[in-house]
Amino acid sequence: MTSLRGRLFAILLSATGMIWLSAVLWIYAGTRGELEHVLDTRLQEAARMVNSLVANADMTSPAAVLPSLPAEGAGYERQLSCQIWSLDGRLMARSSGAPDSRLTEAAAGFSDRVVDGETWRIYTIANAATGARVMVGDRLGLRDRLVSDLIKGLLAPALLIAPLLALLIWISLGRGLRPLRTMARDVGGRDADDMSPIDPVRAPAEVKPLTQALNGLFAKVEAARRHEREVTAFAAHELRTPLAGLKMQAQIAMSAAAPEVRQGALQQIVLSVDRTTRLVRQLLALAKLDANAEPQAREPVIIGDVFDEITATAPAPEAGISVTIEPALRELTVVVSRELLTLALRNLHDNAVRHMPSGGMVTWRKAAAGNGIVVEDEGMGIPEDEIPLVTQRFFRGRNKSAIGTGLGLAIADAAVRRMGGQLRLANRGDHGGLEATLQMAPDSRS
Amino acid sequence: MRILVVEDDPVLADGLKVGLGLAGMTVDCVGTCADARAALSTSVFDTVVLDLMLPDGSGLDLLREMRGSGNQTPVLLLTAMDETSDRIRGLDTGADDYLGKPFDLDELGARVRAIARRGSGRASPCLAAAGIMLDPSNLSVALHGVPLSLSRREFSVLAALLERPGTVRSKAEIEDRLYGWQEEIESNAVEVHIHHLRAKIGRDVIETVRGLGYRIRVPS
Numbered sequence: 001m002t003s004l005r006g007r008l009f010a011i012l013l014s015a016t017g018m019i020w021l022s023a024v025l026w027i028y029a030g031t032r033g034e035l036e037h038v039l040d041t042r043l044q045e046a047a048r049m050v051n052s053l054v055a056n057a058d059m060t061s062p063a064a065v066l067p068s069l070p071a072e073g074a075g076y077e078r079q080l081s082c083q084i085w086s087l088d089g090r091l092m093a094r095s096s097g098a099p100d101s102r103l104t105e106a107a108a109g110f111s112d113r114v115v116d117g118e119t120w121r122i123y124t125i126a127n128a129a130t131g132a133r134v135m136v137g138d139r140l141g142l143r144d145r146l147v148s149d150l151i152k153g154l155l156a157p158a159l160l161i162a163p164l165l166a167l168l169i170w171i172s173l174g175r176g177l178r179p180l181r182t183m184a185r186d187v188g189g190r191d192a193d194d195m196s197p198i199d200p201v202r203a204p205a206e207v208k209p210l211t212q213a214l215n216g217l218f219a220k221v222e223a224a225r226r227h228e229r230e231v232t233a234f235a236a237h238e239l240r241t242p243l244a245g246l247k248m249q250a251q252i253a254m255s256a257a258a259p260e261v262r263q264g265a266l267q268q269i270v271l272s273v274d275r276t277t278r279l280v281r282q283l284l285a286l287a288k289l290d291a292n293a294e295p296q297a298r299e300p301v302i303i304g305d306v307f308d309e310i311t312a313t314a315p316a317p318e319a320g321i322s323v324t325i326e327p328a329l330r331e332l333t334v335v336v337s338r339e340l341l342t343l344a345l346r347n348l349h350d351n352a353v354r355h356m357p358s359g360g361m362v363t364w365r366k367a368a369a370g371n372g373i374v375v376e377d378e379g380m381g382i383p384e385d386e387i388p389l390v391t392q393r394f395f396r397g398r399n400k401s402a403i404g405t406g407l408g409l410a411i412a413d414a415a416v417r418r419m420g421g422q423l424r425l426a427n428r429g430d431h432g433g434l435e436a437t438l439q440m441a442p443d444s445r446s
Numbered sequence: 447m448r449i450l451v452v453e454d455d456p457v458l459a460d461g462l463k464v465g466l467g468l469a470g471m472t473v474d475c476v477g478t479c480a481d482a483r484a485a486l487s488t489s490v491f492d493t494v495v496l497d498l499m500l501p502d503g504s505g506l507d508l509l510r511e512m513r514g515s516g517n518q519t520p521v522l523l524l525t526a527m528d529e530t531s532d533r534i535r536g537l538d539t540g541a542d543d544y545l546g547k548p549f550d551l552d553e554l555g556a557r558v559r560a561i562a563r564r565g566s567g568r569a570s571p572c573l574a575a576a577g578i579m580l581d582p583s584n585l586s587v588a589l590h591g592v593p594l595s596l597s598r599r600e601f602s603v604l605a606a607l608l609e610r611p612g613t614v615r616s617k618a619e620i621e622d623r624l625y626g627w628q629e630e631i632e633s634n635a636v637e638v639h640i641h642h643l644r645a646k647i648g649r650d651v652i653e654t655v656r657g658l659g660y661r662i663r664v665p666s
Contacts, residue, residue, distance in 0.1 A: 233527065236526060237499060237525075237526035237527060238526075239526075240526035240546075240547040240548060241455045241458055241497075241526055241547055242455065242457065242458070243547065243548040244455075244458050244461075244524075244526075244547035244548035244549060245455055245457035245458035245460075245461050246457070246548070247548045247549070247550070247551075248458060248461030248462065248465050248548075248551050249457065249460070249461045249464075251465065251550070251551040251552070252461060252464050252465050252468065252551065255468065255551075256464075256468060261464060261468075264460075264464065265461070265464065268457050268460050268461065271456075271457055272457040275457070396454075396501050397501065
């Protein structure tokens with residue numbers, strides 16, 4: 001059932017009905033027992049009374065039959081019947097309305113018996129002194145009617161009240177659920193840009209977790225949007241600057257008379273196009289990382305293969321820069337997303353190569369502890385105060401390279417985090433240069 | 447005219463240096479706020495072309511510092527953030543003009559000339575005195591209506607003198623206007639340029655004030 005109101009209504013109504021029904025059953029059982037007891041006591045009382053009457057009167061002569069009671073008015077239903085039998089089996093007397101046949105064969109005490117198609121409950125007293133046996137009985141059917149009359153009396157008002165109760169429950173539910181409707185109207189009527197929190201003061205305690213959850217979601221969406229806006233603004237800035245450079249150099253190339261000036265401008269244009277191409281590629285990689293929220297498929301990846309792929313496709317490093325991989329790392333196999341690992345390592349590698357002086361060496365090696373890869377260079381490293389900043393998008397520190405975009409380490413960091421790993425950057429104590437450690441998630445061990 | 451360009455993008459900085467150089471300006475380029483501070487404290491510039499996003503801080507902070515310390519040099523802001531609110535903030539911080547990237551080289555040159563002109567208290571785009579008419583926008587000079595052909599350096603020396611006719615300009619001042627930091631200055635370069643100028647515009651127009659410098663002779 002999709003309606004909360006309908007659902008609560010059904011639950012409340014059936015629960016109320018069940019409680020009523022149980023109460024009726026309980027009352028029925030209780031009343032029945034009590035009634036049995038009371039009526040049995042009455043039988044006993046009546047039998048004793050008749051017995052004492054018989055003892056006082058002279059019941060020995062057959063003629064001394066108890067005088068018949070005067071005829072009762074019509075409509076009175078006799079409830080008790082009485083028979084007095086002599087101990088030797090003669091019917092000495094009976095009350096009017098009592099059956100002619102013997103009520104019970106039991107010598108004394110309570111007994112149930114079917115007489116003339118009706119079930120009777122009889123109490124018998126045998127008196128040896130008077131030689132009479134007194135039997136007093138009533139019909140069980142009568143007892144049942146008494147109980148059923150009582151239950152009917154209980155049920156009738158309940159059935160009358162039931163629709164009223166249902167109506168009351170329905171209205172109360174409507175009132176109780178009003179804050180939810182109000183909130184739904186409030187949220188539903190919002191503009192797409194309106195991420196202001198819902199006023200939690202007005203919400204009742206039960207709805208507060210929902211408003212808090214919604215407000216939390218609003219805050220998250222707002223933060224994501226702000227991040228997106230910032231990245232877009234940054235991207236616009238970072239693209240406009242090289243465009244401005246391109247336009248400027250193109251205008252110089254067109255207007256300069258001196259061939260060397262024209263040549264210089266054209267060279268700058270080529271450089272700028274290269275840099276902008278790289279920037280666009282990295283922006284796309286970042287956008288892909290941001291957009292692709294679902295987990296990447298994992299597969300066993302041999303680091304040596306990734307190294308070969310990256311060094312084969314990377315732009316040729318400047319003369320004198322050598323790139324090596326430790327044999328132990330070459331053999332290492334990890335279970336990760338190949339795409340993400342390649343993206344992270346490619347950017348770390350590019351960053352290392354780009355910041356190297358001639359004659360330097362970029363080394364890939366296995367991390368001393370855990371399942372990690374270290375890419376280290378012999379460049380100038382990163383000023384300590386900038387290390388927390390370099391993984392921010394578009395951050396370009398003091399030791400930037402001419403062709404850097406400020407995105408490489410941000411991409412590497414985002415890709416590593418997407419893999420569930422961690423990227424640690426530190427300056428190398430021994431040679432100078434940067435040591436980038438890609439620490440894999442523990443579950444990436446093959 | 448000597449310009450300080452504060453821009454961290456190497457291609458754009460190179461373009462500004464060459465492009466404004468083609469427009470007859472002497473351009474010095476720096477890439478950070480710190481370098482710009484050093485340059486401003488040691489040299490006098492006619493105009494500063496300032497990028498807003500610099501690696502070690504915001505161009506706006508640098509501008510605020512400049513104005514706070516009483517530096518009156520006209521400033522043109524260059525930025526990729528060209529929202530109206532950004533422009534307003536830039537101008538209200540003390541900038542004289544604002545240009546969004548990417549921009550036209552000729553427009554930039556014109557704007558730089560305009561704010562430099564205003565900075566030196568002139569409204570007319572041309573410099574005129576003693577029968578000479580100098581137009582910085584197209585680097586042309588005419589003497590009594592007859593066009594003259596001057597080298598870039600000669601033009602700059604003449605422009606420096608014509609900005610304040612009758613006022614003495616020292617040799618050092620003229621050198622400052624003529625050469626950027628990286629350029630080698632020969633000790634007699636200014637004398638050589640004055641000599642060539644005198645040959646083209648006449649002996650008496652530029653007067654040598656012994657021990658002080660040079661000035662345009664204004665008929666009294």
